[in-house]
Amino acid sequence: MRTGTSRLLAAAVTAALAVGATAVTAGPAAAAGRSAAPSAAASDPFYSYDGSTPLASFAPGAVLGTRTLPYHVLGLPTPVTAVQLLYRTTDAQGRPAANVTTVLRSLSGDGGRAVSYQSFYDSLDPADSPSRAVAGDLSIGGLIPNVEAVFLVPLLAQGYSVVLPDTEGQNADFAAGPEYGTNTLDSIRAATASPATGLGSGTRFGLMGYSGGAIATAWAAALAPGYAPEVNARLVGYTEGGLLVDPAHNLRYVDGSLVWSGITPTAVAGVSRSFGIDLTPYLNDYGRSIQRQLEHASIVDVLGHYPGLTWKAMAKPEYADPNSVGDFVTAVNRINLGSAPTPTVPGQIAQGVGGVLEGTFGNPAGIGPGDGVMVAGDVRALARQYCATGTSPVGYRQYDVLSHFGVPVVWAPQALGWLNDRFAGRPAPSDCGRIPAGNSLAPEQPVPHS
Template sequence: MRESTVRYLATAVVAALAATATPAAAAVAAPSAPSEVVAKDPFYTYDGDKPLSSYEPGTVLKKRTLTYHIVGIPTPVKAVQLLYRTADAQGRPAANVTTVVRSLRGESSMAVSYQSYYDSLSPADGPSRAVAGDVSLGGVMADSENLFLVPLLLQGYNVVIPDTEGQSADFAAGPEYAANTLDSIRAATRSSADTGMNADTRVGLLGYSGGSIATGWAAALAPSYAPDVNERLVGFAEGGLLVDPAHNLTYVDGSLLWSGVIPMAIIGADRAYGIDLKPYLSSYGLEVYNKLEEHGSLLDALGHYPGLTWKKMMKPQYADPNSVLPFVEAVNKMNLGSAATPTVPGFIAQGGEGVTEGTFSNPAGIGSGDGVMVAGDVRALARQYCATGNESIKYQQYNLLSHVPTAVAWATGAMGWLSDRFAGRTAPSDCGHIPAGNSLTPQKPTSAS
C-alpha cells in the first residue's frame, strides 16, 4: 500500500474517531509529540531502584495518559500507555510498553488484544510510538491498522495494543512476541482504574501477518506461561501466518517483492538469540545487513531487494541455510509448529494457494502461498491443532488472494468470529475437512561448518 494512500485512509479514521469520541475522551488535550522527542522518550526506560527480576511478569512499572495520534495528527481520543515487566526471547527480564484504548461506548467487560503487523528492526516503529505522535516511515504500518481498530472500539471493546517485538525489535521471535502480548494483558488488567479492565475481563486475541506471530504464539504459550490470562481468553483469530520461518525463507528466495525479508530474518535471529551471523555473510550480505540493522522496517525492505537470494547473502560455503548451525537452532525456536496446541477456539485464515511470483512458486516441495506466507504450513498447523485436542478450529483459505488483499477479507471474518465467541456461541470447527499441508518438523543442520 502506498504511503499516500495510507495517509488518506488514516485521515478518514481521524474523522471517524473524532465523530465517535466520548465527552471524557474529547476533554483530553495533550500536545502532539514530534518524532525526535518520541524517539528519546524516557517513558520507555525502566529506571526503578529494584531489579526487573524482582517483579512478577505483567507488573506495571510506569503509566501515562496521552492523546491518540494517527500519522502524527492528534485525535480527541485518549490512550493509556503502560511500561510493564515481561521477558525476552531468552527468558530474561525486560520492560516493554503497551497501549490501551477504552471502548468508545463506555465501560466494557470485553477486550481485544490487537497484535500489530508493524514488522520492523527499529523500536521507534512500534505502535505505541505511532500513538504518541511519531511519524516515522516504519510507523506508517501501525498507523494503517487504525482501519481495523476503529470498528472494535465502536463495537464496545477495550483495545490493547502491545509493542509485540519488544524494545530491541526482535523481529520474528515468536516466543518473545508471546510474552510481550500476554504480559501486556496482565498489565492492562492490573491498571483497572485507567484501562477499564480487570481480572474478570474476557479477552480475544487478534492479529494478521506479523501480528499473527504474536497472536499464534500467545495462544500456544498462554496455558503454560500465563494460565491466569488463558482462562479468560475467548479465542484467537489470526491470518497470513508465519509458521516455519525456514520454509518462508525458501519460499521468498528470489522474490521480486518479498526477498528483503531474508536479511530481516537474519538480523532478527541475531538479536533475539544473541548469536552472530555476520561471519557467514558475503560482502554484499554484510552491506545489506548493515543497511537494515538499525532502522530497517518492512517498508525499507519490501521491493528494495528484488531477486535477492539466501545464496547471494552468504559466503559460498553457506549457500545451504541448514549449513549455518546457529541460524538453524534459532529458526527452530521460531517454528510455531513446535509449540503447544492452544486450548481456546481459533480462527485461522490464509491467502493465496496458487499465487506465484518470480522463481519461487514451488521450491523444494513447499508449495505456494500468498507471496510471503506458505499456505501448506498454515493448513498443517490447523490440522495439527485438531489432531492434538483442539477441535474448535475454523480454517479459511482465500484462494488467489495475495498477502495484502487477504488482510481485508480476513478482518471481516475474524471480527465476526470473535464477536460470536464473546457472545458465547459454540465455536465452529473445520477439523476433518482441512486439506493436507507440509511437514513442520524442525530443520536438521548439515555437515558444513
C-alpha cells in the same frame, strides 16, 4: 455484519497497500539512512525502567509506569483516550525485560470486553512501534500502525477496549515469535492490573492479528496455558491470518522473489538479535553490506527493494545452504510454531495462495506455494496439528486466488464477526476433518558446510 463496517475494514487494506507503494518509491537509501540515524522517538524516557528495585523482582505483567494521552493518528490527536503502560515481561532468552503497551478505552465505557490487537509493524527499529505512533511520533515504518487505526475503529465502535502491545519489545526483535507471545500476554496482564485502563480481572479477551500480528497472536495463544494460565482462562479465542509457521520454509519460498526477498535479511537480523547470535561470519561482503543497510529497517524499507535477492548471494560459498549454519538451524527451530504447544481456546486461521500476484513464483519441493511470503502448506499443517492434539474448535479458510495483501479484505470483517460470536457465547465453528494435508513441520536438520 453491517456493510459499513465491512467497507471500513476494506479501506484499511487499501491504506496499507498505499504504504507499501510509498516504500517502493523510497528505495534502499531510506533503510541506510535509518541505520545511521534512528528516530529521536527512541529516546523517550517513558520507555526506560530506572527504578532501584531489580526488574527481575517484579512479576511478569507488573506495571512499572503509566501515562494517559490522546490517541494520535498520523500525528494528530483524536478524542479517544490512550493509556500507555510500561510493564515487566520476558524476552526470547528468558530474561526480564521492560516493554510498553497501549490501551484504547472503549467508547461505551464497557470494561468487560477487550481485544488484544497485534500490529504488523514488522520493523527492526523500536521507533516504529505502535505505542510511539499512538503518542504522535511519526516515522516511515510507523506509518503501518497509523493506517491500522482503521482496523481498530470498528472494535472501539462496537464497545471493545483495545490493547495494542509493542509485540517486538524495545529492541525490535523482528520475527522472534516466542518473545512476541510473552510480550502480548504480559501486556494483557498489565492492562488488567492498572486501574487507569478500566479493565480488570473479569475482563474477557480476544486475540487478533494479521501477518506479523499473526505471529504474536499465534504464539500468545500457544504459550498462554503454560506461561499465563490466568490470562488463558479469560480468552474467548484467537483469529489470525497470513501466518508464519516454519521460518526455514519461508526463507526458501521467498528466495529470489520480486517483492518479498528483502524480508530474508531483516528476519535473519531480528532473530539473531533476539537470541544473541551473530550470523555475520557466514556472510560475504555483499551480505554484510545489506545487513548494515537494514540494521534499523522496517518492512516498508525492504518490500520490492531487493528483487531477486537470495541467501546464496549473501552467504560465503561454503554456507550456500543455510542449514550448514548451526546457529541458523538452532534459531529457526526455536521459532517454529509446529514445535510450540497447542492452544486450548477456539481459533480461526486464514491463508492465501495467490503469491504469484506479488512476484513469488517459487514452489519448492516439500514447501509448495503460498501468498507471496507465507507458506500455505505450513499453515494447513499447523491447523491440522491443532485439530489432532487439541480439544478446541479450529476454523480454517484458504483463499486460492488471494495474495498476502489481498486476504485481509476478506479476513478482517470475518474476524470481527467471529470475535463477536465468541463474546456472545455462541459455539465456535470447526473445520477439523476438512483441512487439506500440509507440509512436515519437523525441526530443521543441520548439514555439513562445503
